[in-house]
Amino acid sequence: MNFWFLLISLGVAFVLQFIFASIQIKDFNKNYKRLRKIGRVAIGKYKGAIFAGSIAMFAIDEEEKIIEGVCMSGVSILARFKKFNMLNDENIGNIQKELNLPKPVKKAIENASSNYRRIINGEEIKPEKSPIGKVTDSLKCIATGK
Numbered sequence: 001m002n003f004w005f006l007l008i009s010l011g012v013a014f015v016l017q018f019i020f021a022s023i024q025i026k027d028f029n030k031n032y033k034r035l036r037k038i039g040r041v042a043i044g045k046y047k048g049a050i051f052a053g054s055i056a057m058f059a060i061d062e063e064e065k066i067i068e069g070v071c072m073s074g075v076s077i078l079a080r081f082k083k084f085n086m087l088n089d090e091n092i093g094n095i096q097k098e099l100n101l102p103k104p105v106k107k108a109i110e111n112a113s114s115n116y117r118r119i120i121n122g123e124e125i126k127p128e129k130s131p132i133g134k135v136t137d138s139l140k141c142i143a144t145g146k
Contacts, residue, residue: 017077020077020078021077023077024077024079024080027072027080027081028055028072028081031057031070031081032057035057035058035059035068035070036059038059038067038068039059039060039061039062039067040059040060041057041058041059041060042057042058042060042092042112042113042115042116043055043056043057043058043112043115044056044057044107044108044109044110044111044112044113044114044115045108045111046103046104046105046107046108046111047128048075048104049131051075051104052073052074052075052102052104053073053074053075053104054071054072054073054074054102054104054105054107054108055071055072055073055081055108056069056070056071056084056105056108056109056111056112057069057070057071057081057112058087058092058112060092060116063091064091064092064093064116065089065090065091065092066087066088066089066090066091066092067088068083068085068088069083069084069085069086069087069088070082070083070084071084071105071108071109073102073104073105073108086099086101087109092112092113092116093113093116093117093120094113095109095110095113
């Protein structure tokens, strides 16, 4: 009896997580499309793993100034994008403003600025490995002795 209860509970949790993640992805896409209509978009992220993570998106004009921004920060899949206009009229490639914000939001903003500078310079942004990918690489290193 306990086995089936556990199995059904895991299945329900998986389905709920899938539904909420789908809603969060739709929110991302809706905000991205809206910002894209305004201008170019710079996106930055900070993965929190266990702690809060954050995503920042900024619409940028021809002079590399931020027109509008949105930010999502939180631990759960219930987090949604909120308007973030503290940096309006700042140059995206050179954000110097001292921000009194939580660490995940600051890191996402720094990442957006860094990503923008790298793209403008013609560099490629390589995706970061997932936590499972990092563990797998570590295990490979231990197994091969490298």
